[in-house]
Amino acid sequence: MLAKLLCREGQTVSTEDEAIDPVAAAEAWRQRYGPSKKPTINDVARIAGVSKRTVSRVINKSPLVKDKTRSEIGKIIDIIGFSPDPQARGLAFRHSYLIGMIYDNPNPQYVVNMQQGILNGLKNSGHELVVHPCNRDSDSFLQDARQFVERQKLFGVILTPSVSEDERIVAMLREIGCAYIRIASVALENNANMIVSNDRLGGREAGRHLAKLGHKRIGFISGKPSFRSSHERRLGFEEGLAEHGLELDPKFVREGAYTFQSGLDRGSELLQLDPRPTAIFAANDEMAAGLLQALRVAGLTAPDALSVVGFDDFQIAISVWPRITTVHSPVTRLGELAAEKLLLLKEQETPDTKEGENVPWLVERESSGPPAN
Known part of the structure; x- marks a missing residue:
């Protein structure tokens, strides 16, 4: 519904019963009151010629409002500078x-x-x-x-x-x-x-990636066991390996805590094994970065001595060198x-x-x- 032009607060009029463009009505309201009056949801509703409920639905992004009505009310809100007050609305x-x-x-x-x-x-x-x-x-x-x-x-x-x-x-x-x-x-x-x-789908992608690269001795550093994601990422990882006829050897598995320090500590343990894994999937990027640090401490580099894959694709994945291959979680x-x-x-x-x-x-x-x- 197109808005009617306000002639005085609390009332609306129209010329020859023809509706006025909502932008013009909102501009008229702003020129009339300027900064002297704080606009309310009632003002928006009167200018738009709709109910407060409709304005509320627009504010709350309800799909029940027609696109034309949503657009008109949005323009009115922008022009008169209406800003909902959470406490007042509550x-x-x-x-x-x-x-x-x-x-x-x-x-x-x-x-x-x-x-x-x-x-x-x-x-x-x-x-x-x-x-x-x-x-x-x-x-x-x-x-x-x-x-x-x-x-x-x-x-x-x-x-x-x-x-x-x-x-x-x-x-x-x-x-x-x-x-x-x-x-x-x-x-x-x-x-x-x-x-x-x-997360299981993401873990599967990590397993597929390392298997396709030709790795056989593959390790895994899990997250905290109290997190369901830790188990789901491992299950998916094992599924990705199984697609290529590989299994996750328990001797190459360590429990981390989704922290940099746990990646460093558990990574150091895995690097001391003989033979050590040629690739490790760390269940998040923080632990993957800790694993890269463990490599440096041991005088080794990735991916020459060890391929490293993380999970999350947060900023840390591109803030270290080499940059971390990882599963992007949106x-x-x-x-x-x-x-x-x-x-x-x-x-x-x-x-x-x-x-x-x-x-x-x-x-x-x-x-x-x-x-x-």
Whole structure:
């Protein structure tokens, strides 16, 4: 619906009952009030000639709004400078416009990328992000998480691995009526509450890559056993090797912790074996970088003495030399998809799966090559 030109606050008129262009109506409002009046959602609705509910749906990126209406309301919002106030909107609509992110991931780059993705998904929705780091091993883990949700009066939360894999926190969120989206390496419940990162597919690509290069003695450094992704990446890796008739020898397997130091320590152990592996898949880039350091300490280089493959494709993968061949996991996009799905839950709408957007893929760089003779 095209907007009608405001003649005075709280009323609308039109000339000969013909609607006025929404841009012109918004410009007229801005010229009339300038910076003296802070625009409200009621102003946007009056200028656009629609209900507050429609404006709210546009702000929340609901797909139920027609493209023409969405475009017109978006222009009006930009022209008059309307900015939703999360607290005011929460009071008006009896629910919060705050979204929480609960995480226990030891990798700081993962946390940063995930936050950026969630912020991308919340952009122009009027929602704000608040974060809560935690420790699943703490006795107060559930109590602290509950206090965070209730204190902030959150509409919903996004749970990242490995918090997302804990059924206790999911049960708590259901009990207090807080919406949630779980990001995990596998589907843990119905699709409406899940974003699946498909880590097993990524591990498979790593196995295929090293097998195709001709490696036979292949090692693996896992992540923390409390993370489902660690197991999924190993399963996929073994599947990729099996496609080429290879098996993962247990003597070449070590348990890491998704940290640089664990990659250095476990890598040093594997390099002391005789014979040592000719290639190692580290279950994330931090450990792969630690493995490269172990090579340098031993006076060896990659890929001449050892091919190295990581997982994630974070900044560290291209900040070391040789640059790390790794499996790209679209973490930022995962966060964006989670935020978009949570907003759709708020509108009680069924989201699209968009499964093709969260499949890992291999990025070849200088750290891997054929085994030495």
